[in-house]
Amino acid sequence: MTTTSPTGVTHELGVTGPLVDGTWLDKTSVGAVDHVNPATARVNGSVLLCGPQEVDAAVASAKAAHPEWRAMSPDRRRRVLQRVEELMLARVPELGRLMTLELGAPVMVSSALAHLCAGWFGYYAGWADKIEGATIPPSPVMVPGLDYTVPEPYGVVGIILTWNGPIMSVGMKIAPALAAGNCVVVKSPDLAPFTVAGFAEIALEAGLPPGVLHILPGGPEAGEHLVRHPDVDMISFTGGIPTAKKILDSARHTLKPVLLELGGKTASVVFPDADVDAAVAETVRSCFNLSGQGCNLTTRLLVHRDVYERVVQAAAAAAAAVGVGDPFAPTTALGPVVTAAARDRILGVIEKAVDSSRLVAGGHAVDPATLPAPLRDGYFVEPTVLADVAPDSEIAQHEVFGPVLSVIPFATEEQAVELANSTPYGLGAVVYTRDVARVQRVVPQLQAGTVHVNGASGQPPGAPFGGYKHSGHGREGGKEGLYEFLQTKNVFIRA
The missing domain is CATH 3.40.605.10 (Aldehyde Dehydrogenase; Chain A, domain 1)
Incomplete structure (x- = not known):
């Protein structure tokens, strides 16, 4: 070997x-x-x-x-x-x-x-x-x-x-x-x-x-x-x-x-009183982990309208800063997707979604010229952020299994919960807020097997993991x- x-x-x-x-x-x-x-x-x-x-x-x-x-x-x-x-x-x-x-x-x-x-x-x-x-x-x-x-x-x-x-x-x-x-x-x-x-x-x-x-x-x-x-x-x-x-x-x-x-379609829900910088950093890190090829990665970012544009721009900047390339390099955070077919499917999903949303970062295969010579035929997709995504669109409802983040606005707490629960999945959710009372109201309403507040746990061995709805049972x-x-x-x- x-x-x-x-x-x-x-x-x-x-x-x-x-x-x-x-x-x-x-x-x-x-x-x-x-x-x-x-x-x-x-x-x-x-x-x-x-x-x-x-x-x-x-x-x-x-x-x-x-x-x-x-x-x-x-x-x-x-x-x-x-x-x-x-x-x-x-x-x-x-x-x-x-x-x-x-x-x-x-x-x-x-x-x-x-x-x-x-x-x-x-x-x-x-x-x-x-x-x-x-x-x-x-x-x-x-x-x-x-x-x-x-x-x-x-x-x-x-x-x-x-x-x-x-x-x-x-x-x-x-x-x-x-x-x-x-x-x-x-x-x-x-x-x-x-x-x-x-x-x-x-x-x-x-x-x-x-x-x-x-x-x-x-x-x-x-x-x-x-x-x-x-x-x-x-x-x-x-x-x-x-x-x-x-x-x-x-x-x-x-x-x-x-x-x-x-599977899952985990949402990060960002309220206006949240630590916005921390919420964006954590969501982007999760979404692009394993090139987006994970069931519980935060692939939806639901944001209150009061901080929406600030979050969109921050997410775009964070995506652009993700280290892409040789997976053996210690600074690389995003490697290739698993097959050429997976790459082509992901790019097709992005292309379709761009017709009804706003592309603010990525959206293409990685330019081979930016990669070391041995990697230029690899299956790399740019870390991608789409804003103004329709909640009922295909990309918001179903797994992409690629490095794609969908950003969706909301106006009220009730709407945030409704959007978080609107997919067939129920694996995870993340809530960002400093309001303890809001946490106590929102968390019981989320149809998810795991709910994190103000950041993920890293899945300790003693914590149970599983989903509601189409995310499985057990x-x-x-x-x-x-x-x-x-x-x-x-x-x-x-x-």
Whole structure:
């Protein structure tokens, strides 16, 4: 595996493939595909894709391994997960480089996400020996005896990861599933399998028994077979709404539970008494993180008319100042989008939106002449700000999944809430105001799984994350995220 200096020519990832029963396979039933570095548009690795045959083998191994993993004393599971955290923290730079090479994510971002992933393993390691049930008090009409509950793992959990920063989902899904005593079969994304493979190597080194964790890079056929498999007891999925509907349709054949973390159209709501400079800086930073390819990024900026033009100009200036280019450069904040098709789709969305809004920053592919020579064929889109966006327009209602910020005015508090809630999504919202009473009025009205006030939290491991409406159901992170991977058994012992 070779990495380079910020302006180097060679970016190599080598070959990655499936991990089944503790062994990395060197061939699959589907075969290999090239992996393209989005920063250079050059092949930088090869991915061995999986199909139903590999899924069947992995599920069989996980099912066989589950009784021993479930029966392992919780303190031993805790120590294994703690060791995963320790090794991940020691290898954050290595994991960050993998993510930068496969996704073009700026190294400052990819390293931070790897660090977050390690934090979830440490957090859920602490829960492994603290999973408790409850004693049910007897009632006057109850037959005398002892009534209590026992939380139990599902068994084999299928985990389907999305390509945009899958290392976060590794921490939010795999860590609690393992802490709860489940075995997991992971379908990693074909666009971004290398970081997940790097994590799996760490997990094996940490002492995770063979059969407890399986990694299967693959496409839709592998994912559908995993969901339909009768020996998979639960599915956890992160991705888009169309795929989620297909997963739910496939899951109905076995009636298995499905946890869904889907898209978002998060709004920053700026009231006239807010710290406007801080609100703009935080919103722009979030919107252009991972080149706008994230579900909970603040892609809408709702601004009171009293400060609207000031915010529009500040957002345009902030976007123009975003460092764009080589993702290995420490000053780069915005790298490429994931594929040429994604770039072209994003530019098409912007072009359509310009007909009914005001373009104040960006709006085009990055001029290749401004990039180092090895990057001139990469998939770069300028950080873009559109003002006067119609609230019911396509760009305001649906995910762009690119570096595009839509600015929308409002006149009253009631209108601000209405606009914030006006999309099909309900993943997040941010409110900027110094008025505590307004916070207490507005926050309960926002249809969002996470609401931040005057700035984002950075997603600590103990905080639950998930959405309302079309943003999915279930929670990841925190105690709630652990209990998603447990089912409750009630036990009654007659006196």
